[in-house]
Amino acid sequence: xxxxxxxxxxxxxxxxxxxxxxxxxxxxxxxxxxxxxxxxxxxxxxxxxxxxxxxxxxxxxxxxxxxxxxxxxxxxxxxxxxxxxxxxxxxxxxxxxxxxxxxxxxxxxxxxxxxxxxxxxxxxxxxxxxxxxxxxxxxxxxxxxxxxxxxxxxxxxxxxxxxxxxxxxxxxxxxxxxxxxxxxxxxxxxxxxxxxxxxxxxxxxxxxxxxxxxxxxxxxxxxxxxxxxxxxxxxxxxxxxxxxxxxxxxxxxxxxxxxxxxxxxxxxxxxxxxxxxxxxxxxxxxxxxxxxxxxxxxxxxxxxxxxxxxxxxxxxxxxxxxxxxxxxxxxxxxxxxxxxxxxxxx
Numbered sequence: 001x002x003x004x005x006x007x008x009x010x011x012x013x014x015x016x017x018x019x020x021x022x023x024x025x026x027x028x029x030x031x032x033x034x035x036x037x038x039x040x041x042x043x044x045x046x047x048x049x050x051x052x053x054x055x056x057x058x059x060x061x062x063x064x065x066x067x068x069x070x071x072x073x074x075x076x077x078x079x080x081x082x083x084x085x086x087x088x089x090x091x092x093x094x095x096x097x098x099x100x101x102x103x104x105x106x107x108x109x110x111x112x113x114x115x116x117x118x119x120x121x122x123x124x125x126x127x128x129x130x131x132x133x134x135x136x137x138x139x140x141x142x143x144x145x146x147x148x149x150x151x152x153x154x155x156x157x158x159x160x161x162x163x164x165x166x167x168x169x170x171x172x173x174x175x176x177x178x179x180x181x182x183x184x185x186x187x188x189x190x191x192x193x194x195x196x197x198x199x200x201x202x203x204x205x206x207x208x209x210x211x212x213x214x215x216x217x218x219x220x221x222x223x224x225x226x227x228x229x230x231x232x233x234x235x236x237x238x239x240x241x242x243x244x245x246x247x248x249x250x251x252x253x254x255x256x257x258x259x260x261x262x263x264x265x266x267x268x269x270x271x272x273x274x275x276x277x278x279x280x281x282x283x284x285x286x287x288x289x290x291x292x293x294x295x296x297x298x299x300x301x302x303x304x305x306x307x308x309x310x311x312x313x314x315x316x317x318x319x320x321x322x323x324x325x326x327x328x329x330x331x332x333x334x335x336x337x338x339x340x341x342x343x344x345x346x
Contacts, residue, residue, distance in 0.1 A: 007144055086325075
């Protein structure tokens with residue numbers, strides 16, 4: 001079996017209002033991963049336009065996600081930080097994958113069904129083909145691992161299916177070009193830690209979302225200390241004290257969510273949190289959570305504001321990262337063209 005160098009690909013869409021769920025579910029983990037893996041961090045701006053975006057706002061949001069990466073502690077001198085649209089090989093490989101993947105595979109994607117709704121005839125072709133571009137994002141670097149949340153597991157499975165079918169369909173050509181028995185790896189998910197699915201502060205049964213009309217449903221990464229404190233104090237709870245065991249959280253979604261957030265911010269787990277705070281009233285626990293959240297998030301917000309005040313600096317980091325990414329992506333795409341049978345200049 002072919003051996004692949006371990007490499008992690010991570011992507012975040014620039015669709016505005018980065019919040020605590022994005023931080024705990026993705027960005028905080030990205031920061032930790034750079035200590036143990038070679039990483040590529042991508043602002044996936046081509047995915048964002050599967051639904052219409054205001055061009056000026058899209059530029060701002062690309063820079064804001066980049067600022068969040070940097071403010072949280074990602075080091076662009078050690079790893080690659082770039083935006084997808086600057087590396088054309090993502091789109092090139094996506095077209096090849098459009099011809100590899102089957103209509104039935106794409107039709108089963110839950111996210112397409114949810115985003116397109118009942119009016120699928122008016123959904124963009126890009127929204128339907130989104131998973132093939134996601135597969136290309138990962139495999140254009142032949143990445144071996146991707147950190148994924150619950151809502152992206154299905155897309156990673158499709159990425160593996162596309163890679164396997166490419167390896168099977170072109171097995172003879174892959175071998176002839178010196179790549180052994182497989183050109184693409186079957187990318188594995190990286191296991192998530194606590195609070196990877198952060199829920200709304202107003203309704204523990206719903207995921208924290210930028211599209212929720214109530215700003216009190218989420219903590220935005222740009223919120224200042226006073227706003228963070230106010231939102232946590234106003235977060236929905238129930239009248240009972242915190243349980244002493246994790247089992248006691250199962251029928252209490254709001255309590256479960258706040259405990260999970262505390263655990264993720266302190267790099268512990270819900271059981272540890274309940275050993276310390278079990279039996280406490282929510283007023284006391286929220287006060288402790290405010291202290292933790294403000295200490296962890298306020299510096300990130302402050303640094304994001306500083307970085308966003310200098311868009312030229314952010315653009316320079318993205319340009320440098322894109323140059324690095326393009327070298328790797330071009331190597332993969334050249335090989336794909338040879339394997340598929342395209343004629344190209346040498």
